[in-house]
Every structure is written in C-alpha cells, then in structure tokens.
Amino acid sequence: MTAHMTPDEFRRYGREVIDWIADYYENVESLPVLSQVAPGDIRAALPSDPPEHGEPFEAVLRDLDDVLLPGITHWQHPSFFGFFPANASGPAILGDLLASGLGVQGMLWATSPSATELETHVLDWFATLLDLPSTFRSSGSGGGVIQHSASDAALVALIAALHRVSGGRTEREGVGSGRYAVYTSEQTHSSVEKACRVAGLGADALRKIPVDPATLAVQPTLLREAIETDVRRGVTPALVVASIGATGTGAIDPVGELADIAHQHGAWLHVDAAWAGVAAVAPEFRWINDGVGRADSYCTNPHKWLLTNFDCDAFWVADRAALVGALSILPEYLRNAATESGAVIDYRDWHVPLGRRFRALKLWAVIRWYGAEGLREHVRGHVALAQEFASWVAADDRFELLAPHPLALVTFRLRAGDEATRALMERVNSSGELYLTHTVVDGKVALRMAIGGTLTESRHVQAAWQLLSSP
C-alpha cells in the first residue's frame, strides 16, 4: 500500500503549516526584503538526487526554513514597493486551500457545476463592485472568467479579436503575414508584444503609439493615423490595447476615445487595467474607467492589489460568442448533455488550457471577508500613503516627480541624473530594508514606489522616505 498522508496526519501537519504561515506574517517585517543569495546558492544546498524513501513532513518544513527562506524575496513584506504588489490575505490563502482540498477540475460545467457557476457569479459581483458597465455581465451577451494573468488575458483578447475581424477565418486558415495589426501605447506592458508573438502575428504587427509627454497616455490622433496608414496599405486593424495604469508609470489611456477609433475600423478594444482597475471599488476612483462601456474586453488583477493570492486575473468580454468561437473544440471524450443543451458555460472555451482549478473560491472568500467596505478601505489607504509620499518628493529639491500619480504608484528620480538614481536604488535595495524597482520615462531612469502591500502602513512609507532621502 502506498503510504498516503492519513486524515489525522493531515490535521497535524496542516496545523503546523498554518502556524508556519501565521508565524511568517508575524515575523516577515524583520527579514531582509530582497534576497541576498548568489546564483546557484540554493541549488548547492539541495541534495542532488530525489529521496528513495519517503521523509516526514517536518523535513520539508525544516528545509523551507534553512535552505529556501534565505532565497526568498519577500513580496508580502510591508516594505516591498517593487514592480506592482502581489497581495496575499488570510481569506484568499484559505479559499485557495479549500480549492486544493476539493481537488476538482472545472473544465466543463458538468465536471463540477459549482466551480463554473460560482466563477460566473463572483465575476458578476466583482463587476458590480467596480461599477463596470452592464455589457460585461453574464445576464447579457458578455461575462467574466478568471485567467491566470493579464498576459493570458491579452492573448485571449487577441485571439477573439482575430476571430471576429476575420469572420471566423483565422482559426481555420491562420493569421497570414502582415494582414492584421495590433496597437498599443509605447508605455504598455510587454504582454501585448508577447501576445503578438504567441498568436503568430509577430512583433512586427505591433504598432507602439507615442504618448503625450505630460500624461504619458496614448495620443488618440496618433492612434488614428497609425490605423489609417495600415488600412490604406491593406492591413486590417485587429486589436487596440488601452492601459489603465501602465506598468512603467501608471499612465491611464483615454479608453473611450480609443474605443471609438478602434470600432470605426472594426477593431477590438481590450483594456488592460491589471494593477489599477481594482481601485474602482472606491467611487472616487471610478473615473479611471471612463469609456470602458465601449470596450470589448477588460481585465484587472485582484492578485496585484486586491488581497487575492496569485494567480487571479479577472477578465470580462462584452461578446462571449467571439471568445468561444475562437477557442472551442469539442472532441468526443468531452461531449456531455449539459454542454449540448447550450444552457451552461464551459470555461475551457474561454482560455488556452483545458483543465482548471476551482479558481473562484479564493476571490469569493476575499469579497465575503472584507465586504465592499473593506475593499474600499484597502485601496483608499494606499492611495493616501502614495499622495503623502509624492508630497515629500515634491518638497525635496534633490528629487523630481516624473509622472502623474493619482493612485498608489509614484515615479520619481534624483535630479542629479541616471547614475545617481540607479546608485540610490542599489543602496536602498541592498540594505534589505525595502525593495523598489525602476523604469525609464522619456529616456530618464526613474524609481517606482508602488504602494499596495497587504501589510503596508504609514510607518513603512515614512521609513522608506527616510532611507531614500538620507544621503
């Protein structure tokens, strides 16, 4: 007999792991944020061969502490200000644990109806929380689905756009060469270029539209020109990706205007609001979503700034038929009465993989634990901290702000130049006290202070400014 972990052992080790995690959160602030190991250090401490005989679970926990922990960069540290945050929270961790425990696979409605129906329902709830337009609700022609990441969402939006713009030809005949073009801000995330490469268009199909130097948002007239140039050359505009909260600087594109231009030429408008979109839980930030009612798809990531562990990208489409048309294949071994009745959603047709976890459980647990009220407070608190931080930067002659900062990302630099700014970043990051990352704005190296950790409080932001501003 295989020596499975018995339910009693699971209770015992489960408690140890729960306690390990609780201890971790109680102590994480005392750890260096950025791991200081060198390449190969971790592997050198691991046995070269797998064990022949099973080991007690204590051995795993011991090596976690002794071997792995020094090689962890602590994304849950309250002084982690790099990239964008990757929020974890108690209810999300436990929701995900329940999904692991149930171990169901929701590729079809029939393979666990609750997994599908809860996901549809929670994404309707979430659309309500963000006050997203009715076009994205499942009661009409749209609906939501959880993708792993915004990169997956961009890819899927592109596939659906190609399906629609080609009248269903691309999934049979392919995308051809130089036939279709994709447009996005020069500030947009690399995911759009990756999607063009993966979807077979190639990077040459991507038009990076210059931004307004003041707002760092796409200039609609330049988008229009690029599209018209393509149309004259016989290239079909397939997809425009607008950003709400671009990765480098947090720039917010004029979505409504871009949608109108896209639609005049038959293209799909996808909104990547991966980081910033969740801010719309608070009414005072809903202006960021102006124009989203004219978008064809929209994504935002609770796993970034809304207390839900990675991975959880909420993705909505206004026309689910385009998505399903692009991705549906029904081999015999997946046929079943519910699918053939047409009365159910089979989420395998809404993304690239076939199999899927019970993805909605953790988002459901988060929304219920915090309520709309708690989610608003979470976002508001970080925006207020970022505004305070920006005011300190603005008041210090040695520094300058480099981009608008209406939410919780502040982009700034030393006036002394690129080298001094990089040196500052290296100094603070190697201290272990905090971690922040950089970008380039208008040719200048800039630091990005992304405030949004689950545990980040005022004192952490104050300490960060102390460290950054002391010579």
Place this chain on the structure above:
Amino acid sequence: MTAHMTPDEFRRYGREVIDWIADYYENVESLPVLSQVAPGDIRAALPSDPPEHGEPFEAVLRDLDDVLLPGITHWQHPSFFGFFPANASGPAILGDLLASGLGVQGMLWATSPSATELETHVLDWFATLLDLPSTFRSSGSGGGVIQHSASDAALVALIAALHRVSGGRTEREGVGSGRYAVYTSEQTHSSVEKACRVAGLGADALRKIPVDPATLAVQPTLLREAIETDVRRGVTPALVVASIGATGTGAIDPVGELADIAHQHGAWLHVDAAWAGVAAVAPEFRWINDGVGRADSYCTNPHKWLLTNFDCDAFWVADRAALVGALSILPEYLRNAATESGAVIDYRDWHVPLGRRFRALKLWAVIRWYGAEGLREHVRGHVALAQEFASWVAADDRFELLAPHPLALVTFRLRAGDEATRALMERVNSSGELYLTHTVVDGKVALRMAIGGTLTESRHVQAAWQLLSSP
C-alpha cells in the same frame, strides 16, 4: 484600518479549513460522485449582490457545505473513473498552501531565487525519477519548467518549434499562411488543434495522421507521406506531436521513429505524455518512453496521476535556447543584474504569462513525502487494478475490450452496440456510485475506465464492475 484577518484569526480559521478538508476525505466516499444539480441551481442559491460589510469566515464554510457541495463532482472520490484522474494528496495540498502563504512571484530569478532554483532542481529530480534522457537536464542545453497544463506545454512547444524552423523569423514577421504544418495522431488530444489555432497557424495547418487499427498508434509511414507531401508543396514541417497515452484510448505512439522522421525534415518532436508519462517512475513501465531521447520536448502531468494537485505540468526541452528565443522580451522595468549576467534562469521566458507562483513547492513536497518508492507503489497499484478489471471485461461475453491497456486505462463496450453502451454509462453515472466517461474508437462508442484516484482501492474497482456488469 482595513480589517485584515489577524495571524491569530488565521490560526483559528486555518485549523477549521484543515479539519474541513480532513473531514471531506474521511467522508467523500459517501457522497454521490457526479453532481446531480441542474444548470442554474447553484447561482440561484447565491445572493445576487456582493456583501457591503465583511462576514465571518464561518459564513464561507457554511455556504461551502450548504450551497456549493451539492454542485461538486467529486474528483477525489475513490470511484471517480472519468476522463483522467486529478490526483490530490496531503503533501501536495500543504506544499501549495505554503506557496500561497509565502505569496512570492517568481517571474524572474531575482524576484525570489528559491522559487526558480527549486523548480529547476525538482524537475531535474523528476527527470531522474522517470529516467528521462540527459538531454532534458539543466546541466546541459535543456531543462525543465512547470507549465499549468499540457495544453500550455503544447502551445509553448509549437512556439519554440516555429522559432527554430524559421531561424527566429516567426516572432518578428509572424507565421504567414499555409507556410508551416503540424502533425499528430488522429487520436491526440484537442490541445494540439487548440495550439494551432492560438499560435495563428489555424486548424488547417494540422495534419491528423491515421492510426494503426490494432495499436491505435500513429503509423510512421503515413506521417512520412504527409510530411513529404507538404515539403513538395513548399510547406515547412514545424512540429510533430507524439502521444504517450492518448486521451481517448491511452495509445502510445512510436516516439523514436516519429522523431527520426521529424528531424529528417527539420521539425520539432514534442511528446505529450500528460497522463501516462508518470508511470515511468516504475522501471517496468519505462518502455513507454522508448525513443524519448530523440525528442525535443516532453511533458507529463503530476496533477493527473502522481499525487500533485492541479495545476502541475512538468515540461522539459532539450534546447532551452529555442524556447527563450521565442518568448523573451526584456522591458526596462524587468532589467536586473542577475538577468544581465546570464547566470540565471528567468522562467517568465519559458511560458506565456509573466507572473508565476512558487510552483515547485508542491511537487517537491510530494517527492519528499512519498520518495521514489512510494511513487512507484502508487502507479503499480493502479496498473494492477486495471489489469484485473480488464480480465473481468474480457471474460464476460457481453463486453469487449477496444484498445490495448498496458497501464491503468481500460477502454471497453457492450457488444450490443452504441446505444446500449451509452445507456449503461448513463445508468451507472446517475446512480452516484461511480463516474466514468466515454470516447469513440473506430466509430464505436466506448467507455473509459481510468483507474488512478489517490484513494482508489481494489474494492472500488470491484464495486464498479459489479454495477457495470449487473443488468
């Protein structure tokens, strides 16, 4: 202040969830395997709006029991014989829980070195456990990575194949139209067709090669003819996908022969061993991997039949440079010293998404808990049960076996025909006592008895045969 779950609350609710899961496994056998709800039943029982105020975690657990559980098809039930299994196990659940708790994001080596190094290391371990060829080890030009699913692996293999066969042109110029072709068994999983559609080749680029009626494996001479026909027409063979354990019937293609044919024409040979590959933990089943040393990539899913919760697809390439060349994009905000040194792996370049969980923790926990010995026993036990089941089918004149069954999938039918076979499936599935699914072999409806649940024992297989064979 946002009302986060405190570490003490996390300890308390965490224990409740751990106990909920332990209770679930103690009781799962008493639940109907297949959910009996109708479309919309679950949503009708959920509140139409999200809560304004936070709720206690008990409310989540109560609704899990009262609302969601009736809509669950119990993949962890010992009498779940549908599709392929989706193994969960205690160490995997706890390993994944640790990943959730740490909440790190391993897109780059630098963003948590342990997440990257443990993954590389564990996939080397796993290659050792399966006795995979040295071409796939990270010490040479290859290496492993965890993908979400075999569908993602097939897509990534196709992107890498196109990169190599085009000399790096496709990711810039796109895949064109009718330029490249992909070959696979007519028995292969729909993931290959989906990959062709997603990657912009279109379904027309896929050549479904007929199988030998006895073995249900691809006929090498027919693959050769298809490739030669394409080459004569100026179409470039890009990818051949061989199956070890095809989804419908478990057929095993002659990988080595197919690889030789693929390579004669410059194509990439990917092996999809999603379900069956893990059987190679036991030396007596390693013959299934004959010829894999000539493959360019290989995947198998511990989340199917090796005790590791979904999702966990182990994917190896012999030439990691092709993969990274196809998928790497380095925007300013991801630049860092470790990446630029060339001394580290950045797994974001090995798949479609950018972000990633600490994916290796659960596979590491499984390998350590069970040891090589425990993993062998797990697979051996199921194969023995399947052989016993097949002997009962063979001995009953009313039934016939439809495909070879060297591992743990038995494909069979009633000699009375398609309608009787379908009626039998509906009868047993609606009983709630077990769940199995069907396929079509050579035009005939066939039932698939996939034995491989973590908790499946001899008595469950005996009871299944009782139910299937009683009028």
